[in-house]
Amino acid sequence: MFSESTLVFIALGAIFAYSxxxxxxxxxxxxxxxxxxxxxxxxxxxxxxxxDDVGDLPALLIAIVIGMSVGAVTAVVLGLPTMRxxxxxxxxxxxxxxxxxxxxxxxMEWTGGAQGMSVPKVVEPWMAWAIxxxxxxxxxRQGNSRYGRALEAIREDELAARAMGIDVGSHRLSAxxxxxxxAGLYGVLWAFFVRLLAPEDFGFAKAIDGxxxxxxxxxxxxxxxxxxxxxxxxxxxxxxxIGIEAGWIRPFLASLLMLLVIxxxxxxxxxxxxxxxxxxxxxxxxxxxxxxxxxxHPAPGExxxxxxxLGKDYGGVHANKDIDLHVTGGEVIGxxxxxxxxxxxxxxxxSGLTRPTSGTAEVLGLQPGRAAVHKIAAAGVSRTFxxxxxxxxxxxxxxxxxxxxLVSKPTFLRRLLWLxxxxxxxQQAARHAASCLERVGLADKAGNKASALSYGDQRRLEIAxxxxxxxxxxxxxxPAAGMNHVEADALSDLIASLASDGLTILxxxxxxxxxxxxxxxxxxxxxxxxxxxxxxxxxxxxxxxVEAYLGSSESEDAS
Amino acid sequence: xxxxxxxxxxxxxxxALTLTACGSDDGGGDGGGDGSLAGEGSGDACVIEGxxxxxxxxxxxxxxxxxxxxxxxxxxxxxxxLNEQEGVTYALTVEDDxxxxxxxxxxxxxxxGDGTSIIIGPTLSNTAFQAQPIAQEGxxxxLAxxxxxxxxxxxGDWIFRDSLTEGQVIPQTVAQSVEAFGLxxxxxxxxxxxxxxxxxxxxxxxxxxxxxxxxxSTLTFSKADTDFRALLTEAKNAxxxxxxxxxxxxxxxxxxxxxxxxxxxxxxIGGNGFNNPQLMTDxxxxxxxxxxxxxxxxxxxxxxxxxxxxxxxxxxxxxxxQFAAQAYAAMTIIDHAVREGCDGGREAIKAGLGNITDLPTxxxxxxxxxxxxxxxxxxxxVVEDGSFAVLN
Numbered sequence: 001m002f003s004e005s006t007l008v009f010i011a012l013g014a015i016f017a018y019s020x021x022x023x024x025x026x027x028x029x030x031x032x033x034x035x036x037x038x039x040x041x042x043x044x045x046x047x048x049x050x051x052d053d054v055g056d057l058p059a060l061l062i063a064i065v066i067g068m069s070v071g072a073v074t075a076v077v078l079g080l081p082t083m084r085x086x087x088x089x090x091x092x093x094x095x096x097x098x099x100x101x102x103x104x105x106x107x108m109e110w111t112g113g114a115q116g117m118s119v120p121k122v123v124e125p126w127m128a129w130a131i132x133x134x135x136x137x138x139x140x141r142q143g144n145s146r147y148g149r150a151l152e153a154i155r156e157d158e159l160a161a162r163a164m165g166i167d168v169g170s171h172r173l174s175a176x177x178x179x180x181x182x183a184g185l186y187g188v189l190w191a192f193f194v195r196l197l198a199p200e201d202f203g204f205a206k207a208i209d210g211x212x213x214x215x216x217x218x219x220x221x222x223x224x225x226x227x228x229x230x231x232x233x234x235x236x237x238x239x240x241x242i243g244i245e246a247g248w249i250r251p252f253l254a255s256l257l258m259l260l261v262i263x264x265x266x267x268x269x270x271x272x273x274x275x276x277x278x279x280x281x282x283x284x285x286x287x288x289x290x291x292x293x294x295x296x297h298p299a300p301g302e303x304x305x306x307x308x309x310l311g312k313d314y315g316g317v318h319a320n321k322d323i324d325l326h327v328t329g330g331e332v333i334g335x336x337x338x339x340x341x342x343x344x345x346x347x348x349x350x351s352g353l354t355r356p357t358s359g360t361a362e363v364l365g366l367q368p369g370r371a372a373v374h375k376i377a378a379a380g381v382s383r384t385f386x387x388x389x390x391x392x393x394x395x396x397x398x399x400x401x402x403x404x405x406l407v408s409k410p411t412f413l414r415r416l417l418w419l420x421x422x423x424x425x426x427q428q429a430a431r432h433a434a435s436c437l438e439r440v441g442l443a444d445k446a447g448n449k450a451s452a453l454s455y456g457d458q459r460r461l462e463i464a465x466x467x468x469x470x471x472x473x474x475x476x477x478x479p480a481a482g483m484n485h486v487e488a489d490a491l492s493d494l495i496a497s498l499a500s501d502g503l504t505i506l507x508x509x510x511x512x513x514x515x516x517x518x519x520x521x522x523x524x525x526x527x528x529x530x531x532x533x534x535x536x537x538x539x540x541x542x543x544x545x546v547e548a549y550l551g552s553s554e555s556e557d558a559s
Numbered sequence: 560x561x562x563x564x565x566x567x568x569x570x571x572x573x574x575a576l577t578l579t580a581c582g583s584d585d586g587g588g589d590g591g592g593d594g595s596l597a598g599e600g601s602g603d604a605c606v607i608e609g610x611x612x613x614x615x616x617x618x619x620x621x622x623x624x625x626x627x628x629x630x631x632x633x634x635x636x637x638x639x640x641l642n643e644q645e646g647v648t649y650a651l652t653v654e655d656d657x658x659x660x661x662x663x664x665x666x667x668x669x670x671x672g673d674g675t676s677i678i679i680g681p682t683l684s685n686t687a688f689q690a691q692p693i694a695q696e697g698x699x700x701x702l703a704x705x706x707x708x709x710x711x712x713x714x715g716d717w718i719f720r721d722s723l724t725e726g727q728v729i730p731q732t733v734a735q736s737v738e739a740f741g742l743x744x745x746x747x748x749x750x751x752x753x754x755x756x757x758x759x760x761x762x763x764x765x766x767x768x769x770x771x772x773x774x775x776s777t778l779t780f781s782k783a784d785t786d787f788r789a790l791l792t793e794a795k796n797a798x799x800x801x802x803x804x805x806x807x808x809x810x811x812x813x814x815x816x817x818x819x820x821x822x823x824x825x826x827x828i829g830g831n832g833f834n835n836p837q838l839m840t841d842x843x844x845x846x847x848x849x850x851x852x853x854x855x856x857x858x859x860x861x862x863x864x865x866x867x868x869x870x871x872x873x874x875x876x877x878x879x880x881q882f883a884a885q886a887y888a889a890m891t892i893i894d895h896a897v898r899e900g901c902d903g904g905r906e907a908i909k910a911g912l913g914n915i916t917d918l919p920t921x922x923x924x925x926x927x928x929x930x931x932x933x934x935x936x937x938x939x940x941v942v943e944d945g946s947f948a949v950l951n
Contacts, residue, residue, distance in 0.1 A: 003668040005693075009661050106752045116685060116706065121692070196661050196688035201660060226853040236662060238671070246655035247619050350791065 001237050002392050003123055005193075005285040011128035012189055017018040017213035018135050019182035024219040025148070026175040027155030029087060032094030033183035035073055035101035038202035040067035040184030041191040042111050045119045056122045061189045068444050069294035071184020072177050079176040083169060098207060115260055118200030123193040128242025130190065132226065135182065136313060138416065139222040144406065144426065145412035149394075151175055153402040156391035163351060163385075165377030165406035165469055216261050220393065226268040231261075257314045264421075292407045292432040298329030298364070304473050304504045305350060309359035311406035311528075312345050319345040320528045323359070329472075331496060332505045334519035334536075336512065338548060342528040343508045344386055347475050350506070364472060382471035384462035392451040394534035396442060396461050399450050400433035403468030408432070436464040438538075440494065451516070455482040463494070474498065475506045480514055492518045516540065524548065562855070570730055596676065596784040596903035597645070603898065611894065611903030613638070614670035615679040616690065621658025624683045627880045630682060630704060632875050633886030641894050647903070649890070656681050656690075663690040671697030677899075677908050678840070681891055682882075684708035691718050699907040703711050704889045707831060708758050714929040717914045719931045721889050723854040726764040729867070729938040730828055732852025734767040735939040736828050742801050744773045746794040748787075748814070749805035751779040759805035759830050766812055775799055782931035784806055787814045792819050795941045802825040810834040812842045819845040826850055836878040839945045846942045850950060853920050855884040863891075866922040888920040892927075895908070 019033045020106035079080035079222055082093045105111045142148040150171055153161040162168050166481075191197040209232075214436060217228020233375035235254045242252055265271050294379055298304050312320040320342045327333055335343050348354035349361060361368050364379040371379075382403070391399050401408070408429035414422035437443050440460040445453060453461060466474055476495075480488045495518050499505055509515050515522060516536040524532040524539060526548040539545055598607030615634055620628035623636035631653045638651040651674070654870035656663035663681045669692040670678045677700045680689055684706040694701045695715035705710055707728075712718050735741060745767065748761035778790045791814070794802055804814060804827060811833045818827060827849050834853035839846050856864070857878075858887055867887055871879040879887075895918050896911025899901050915927040925935040940947040 003665060005661070005664040005668050005670065009665075103752075114752050114757040115687075118688060194664065195688045196660075197693055198685045200685065200752070200754075233661075236657070238663070240654070246653060250655065251620050252659065528612055 001234075001241055004231060007125040008123060008128045008193055008224075009124070010229050010233045011132040012186060012193070013209070013213055013233055014132050014226040015135055015182060016186040016219075017225035017228055018139060019186060019215060020210050020214035021139065021180045021219055021222075022179040022182060023175050023307075024214055025155060026151040026172055028172060028175065028213075029156070030094040030176065031076060031091050031204075031211065032097045033179060033186075033210055033305070034204070034207040035057050035072040035094075035098030036183035036204040037189070037190070038098075038101050038105055038189030038199060039074055040070040041187030041197055041202075041460075042105060042117070043067065043070045044184075044188040045191045045197055047111060050145070050300050051091065051120050051122050054059045057127070058186075059120075060122045060127065060192055063192065064185055067184040067188035068181040069184070071180040071182070071187070072082060073180075074184075075177045075180025076173070078180075079173045083172050083176065093206065095508075097205070098202070099204070102199050102203060107203075111199065114199065115198050116200075119191045119195060119197050121193060121195050123189055124297075128189060128193075131185070131524065131531045133554070136222060136545045138225060141415040142412055143222050145415050145422075146401075146408055146426075147171075147412040149398060149402050149403055153391050153392060153397075156393060157389045159353065160385065160389035160391065161359055161402070162373040163353065163377060163383055164403050164465070165374045165388075166402070167372070167374045169541075180399045212258065216258060216266075216268055218268025220267060221270035221273075223273070224268050224270035231269060232258075264517065279408055285307075292404065292428065292554060295470045295472060296470045298504065299502075300328060300330040302329045303327075303362075304329055304331075304364060305506075306352075306362045307359065308361075310346075310349060310356050310361050311358040312342075312349060312354060318528045320349070322355075323530055325505070325523065325530070325533075327473075327504060329504055330499060330502055331521055332499050332507065333517045334515035334522040335506060335508045336515055336522060337525035337531075341525040343525055344477060345410045345528075347383065347477060347508060347523065349507060350473075351381050351475060377469065380470075380472035381475065382466040382473070383475035384466050384477055384479055386481075388455075388458045388462060390450040390458055390461060390465070392449070394450060395446065396437060396448050396450055396453065396464075397430065397433050397446040398467045399461055400436050400464050401429055403436070403465035404429055404432050404470075406469045433464075436468045437461075440464040441490065446504075456484075456487055459483065460491075466497075471503065473504045473506065475508075477508045478510065479507070480509055480511045488514050500514070573649075590797065597907075598684050598901040598903070600646070601901045603644075603900040604646070605901035606646045607648075607897070607901065607903050609903065610648045611888075611897055612652070612673075613677055614666075614673075614675035614714065615653045615678045616656050616663055616666040616670070618652065618658040618682040618686075619633060619653075619655035623658045626705065627682050628705060629654070629657075629880050629882035630680075632884040632892060633879065634679065635882035636867075636871060636874055636883075637887040641890055647897055649894075654872040656686060658683070659688075659778075660689040660802030660863070662694060664754065667691070667693040667730050668697075670694070672697050675699065676903050676905055677702060677947055679704055679886070681706075681797060683755070684711065684758075687711055688714070691715075694718070697864070699905050700912060702889050702893060702912065704885045705848060705908065713939075715822045715932070716818070719927060719933075721925065721927075721933045722885050722901045723933060723937055725759045725830065727932075727934075728852050728854055729759060729762040730766040730769070731937050732830065732850070732939050733763065733770060733772075733829065735771050735852075735950060736801065736826065736850055737772060738828055740801055743831065744775050744799055745801045745803055746776050746797050746798075746799040747774055747803045747805075748778045748779065748780065748790060749796065750782040750784070750807070752805065753782045756782065756807060756832060757807045758807055759832070761829070763803055764807055780810065782810060785813045788821065791818050791823055794818075794950065795823045796822060799825055801828055804829045807832045808837055811835075811838055815842045815849055819878060828852070831881065834881040834940070834947075839942060839947075846945075850941045851940045851942070851947065852939055853881060853936055854935075854939060856936075856940065856947075856949065857880045857881075857884070859938070861919070861921075861925065863919055864921045864923075884921050888922045888925065891920045892925065893916060940949055 003495050023030050044063035045069035046058050047066050051059040078097050106114050150166045213228040218224030239250050256407045305326040307323050310323040348357050352373045355369040366379050369378050411422040411425050440463050487519045531544045532542045597611030600606050608828050617630045638649050642648050648826045654666045663686045678694050679702050687706045691701050695717045705722050750756045829851050833851040886929050896908050899911040900907040917924050923935045939950040941950040
């Protein structure tokens with residue numbers, strides 16, 4: 001049952017599945033891997049020296065280097081124009097690329113056309129497994145690194161990841177490039193094992209095989225692809241061994257089995273094994289905890305936000321019109337107004353998620369709408385969202401660690417080399433995250449999945465995550481929604497203590513009592529325009545505000 | 560925990576490697592089973608006590624599934640007939656390679672390891688280049704029954720075939736058609752994404768050049784295409800005397816039908832891929848006059864063929880195609896090789912296959928030459944009144 005080829009194909013299948021895993025962890029669905037593999041295999045097999053001249057292993061290694069480079073370079077070339085695409089659009093674009101490669105290879109002289117080219121058999125099971133071990137090791141170490149968490153955050157919620165200061169474009173591209181390199185690796189290994197390299201072996205079915213292997217194995221745990229490959233390669237072997245008659249019944253049973261796995265194990269076979277333990281940090285020494293917060297906040301009186309004539313049209317509908325606002329360091333600004341008044345649009349423009357259609361905005365020295373969202377975040381803007389945008393499948397602690405992306409150091413490469421400094425940095429990042437959780441009162445829920453938290457806890461987790469980037473300007477979009485009075489009071493106290501740390505806070509809230517109590521200045525929006533600005537007392541007595549909230553006496557008469 | 564999982568994965572890998580090591584030990588010990596395969600007597604009088612294990616790896620499912628099905632039918636029918644004779648019994652195992660090189664390679668390894676005396680297959684030439692070297696290295700004879708590409712038997716001295724190459728069939732088809740229709744100017748069409756049709760085209764182009772025929776244009780299509788109207792219009796504009804096509808039966812049927820719809824009435828000349836009774840059943844009247852060069856003359860009235868046609872129709876309720884005929888002939892050839900030395904062992908079968916001369920089979924009188932390729936008459940057929948007739 002475990003013949004030489006079965007062993008090799010399990011390893012190869014797992015490597016190919018890893019090239020899908022590499023992008024699936026970042027939430028991308030690419031079907032172009034067969035194209036990368038095919039290009040890499042043909043180039044590698046053509047350019048590498050003959051095994052008879054230089055020996056089997058050197059020839060294979062040279063071909064692997066060539067193949068992985070071809071895969072990676074092709075991925076960059078394909079990735080630059082396609083990385084803006086999402087979901088099924090990316091899948092279709094990459095599929096089209098793979099088909100184009102197949103047609104190209106069929107029609108090229110040097111590839112031997114449909115009859116393919118013959119390649120010496122070099123790969124032995126131990127080689128395939130050694131290479132698989134390296135690839136698996138790579139993804140194992142990637143998992144708990146800052147880079148790995150950033151990719152997972154992009155998968156869970158791209159917009160939130162962006163707002164946490166993650167450069168989504170370059171992360172997605174790097175994931176795509178590693179997928180290209182791995183597909184290239186697979187292509188070369190395949191070529192040097194099966195003896196005849198034919199374009200038909202890199203068709204649509206191959207891409208689907210790889211995707212299915214990754215998904216059946218589990219696309220969120222690094223050991224998923226080998227499990228998936230083992231399962232899929234062994235199904236036909238086992239069917240033969242137990243004597244199921246050859247013919248349609250075997251593929252039928254195999255498909256049925258796969259259906260059962262997907263139905264009952266949506267996380268893939270990997271979910272049968274316990275998920276990697278959450279990084280519950282034993283606060284071994286509090287010596288350098290908190291050292292990640294080093295930002296010097298703008299002093300009182302210094303400009304944090306300066307908006308002049310800012311407006312946003314959605315095809316004739318004015319979400320915001322002529323907004324002038326000046327916010328200085330240490331202020332706690334309350335932004336209130338009826339539903340649909342344009343509060344969220346305004347903070348989206350301030351945090352750079354939405355481009356203004358008129359006017360100018362300057363936030364911490366940058367111009368949101370022109371500067372990328374992650375750069376605005378890097379300048380010190382952090383926010384929560386009106387509707388929770390947590391990274392649902394990550395733990396509370398991991399959510400906050402992603403929030404700390406900007407202030408923690410990259411650890412992936414050092415983790416690959418087991419450098420102790422990487423472990424130190426990871427622990428420091430985790431301690432920093434834990435202290436943020438503690439600040440919002442979620443210290444005891446660090447290990448819980450974000451999606452398993454109660455609504456109020458999710459709101460608080462968002463605040464902790466926003467705090468983790470050590471912001472100068474913190475934007476809270478309805479943080480008290482769904483909280484009871486006690487919780488809302490605790491939140492007020494938290495906001496006050498943050499303000500005393502020197503943070504500038506922009507608070508959108510419907511709980512007017514809380515706004516009155518917490519804010520130093522209040523801005524009232526109605527129909528996209530600022531109708532009043534002033535201290536809580538001034539606002540409470542402003543007739544325009546009262547009218548906006550309660551309706552004017554005239555309209556009451558009319559009704 | 561993390562470390563444990565990694566260790567677990569590594570351990571699984573190590574375990575699997577150990578198991579292969581054991582597997583290859585088993586492979587070496589197959590000689591033991593050969594003892595009971597040596598019999599007494601020779602030829603028809605040969606008696607072998609044990610069953611001679613014959614393994615076939617063909618494509619029962621996947622893209623080439625329709626060919627594999629015919630092959631299995633041919634092999635099973637032949638085995639039943641042979642086992643009715645006294646002396647030698649064959650244990651046929653038909654396995655499915657799912658038109659997937661991974662499965663074909665695994666199957667060949669399995670057959671090499673389990674003491675199978677001779678391996679038949681696989682269905683497709685490209686897969687053959689991937690799987691047959693395993694038998695060569697394991698010193699198990701292989702009889703290819705449908706691989707037509709050049710170079711199959713060059714893979715080693717354990718590889719034989721009973722299927723004629725394109726190089727054996729197509730030049731004859733071209734020469735006879737040129738003579739019969741007085742061709743001067745032709746159009747060639749082929750699907751360039753299939754190894755079989757592409758290599759067929761190469762031989763076709765070479766033969767046409769050898770006959771000094773002008774090729775007005777060469778048009779390519781994909782094996783998945785079903786609409787040929789644009790290409791056929793282009794072909795029609797070239798005003799050819801005939802159209803040569805290297806394609807599979809799936810392409811042949813719509814191509815022939817659409818050509819006639821477009822009023823393109825010149826002869827259409829195809830290769831092995833067209834040699835299928837489906838051409839007449841599915842294309843109907845449009846198939847009339849289509850010329851098919853083939854390795855098997857379905858209309859032949861030699862006694863072996865007549866008996867085969869009758870038995871196949873009775874068993875499977877449909878007419879056999881070339882794949883079935885070549886599969887059936889393979890068992891006749893193997894039986895002859897076994898009985899010659901009265902030994903069902905690998906070495907003996909290999910020796911026996913080298914001595915096949917003028918053996919009567921459903922394909923006609925067949926010999927295996929020094930290159931381990933089969934030699935028998937190819938046939939150029941023309942569709943007349945809904946069935947194949949020999950082109951004169």
